[in-house]
Amino acid sequence: MFRLLSLGGLAGIAVAAFSACSDSTGPGAATLSSVIPAPAATAVAASTTIALTFGRPMMAGMEQYMDLHEGDIAGPTVPMSCLWNPDRTTLTCTPGSPLAAGTQYNIHVGSGMTDDHGHMMSMDDWTTMGGQWVTGGMMGATHAGQPMAMMGAGWRQGSHYGMVFSFTTA
DSSP states (O other): OOOOOOOTHHHHHHHHHHHHHTTOOSTTOBOEEEEESOTTEEEEOTTOOEEEEESSOBOTTGGGGEEEEESSTTSOBOOEEEEEOTTSOEEEEEESSOOOTTOEEEEEEOTTOBBTTSOBBOOTTGGGGTOEEOOHHHHOSEETTEEOGGGSTTTOBTTBOOEEEEEEEO
16 A cells, blocks of 8 residues: 655655556566466366466456467367455466366466556566467467457567466376
8 A cells, every 4th residue: 555645746756656667567566476287287187277376466357367278379268267365366267177188278377467556467487487478470360260359458468468388187
């Protein structure tokens, strides 16, 4: 919580500083702490749930920027229900039915996700966690014959459309 004290010109500087960082990445930006199943995991149970843990509480509605794709990133999305824990730091998603055996899946996290203070995700170190940047070319222009919904503002940051973390079921 920020308190703004009227100290002459300092009040305007404080407001400008807060506004400048409210949509930025970098120090203070939201981070991803863990991904379950672990990236590149094999022999994952078909009944698995997907869990993303963030370093700070996330803004309401950010679950709409998380999908699970069967196969590669251009593959069909798996219907899921997603819920936040009470402090909004862990998003747990349960597929609507068991996943197919011996199949690769990609957890797709949109880079436009923001924390509860409006800071965008800082994805710079996610590749060290096993993530791969998503480009428009990876997704193609359509998805299941429909315009690609995962190319909008909530999915894109710079030239990337989030990051994927792959795993394979048993």
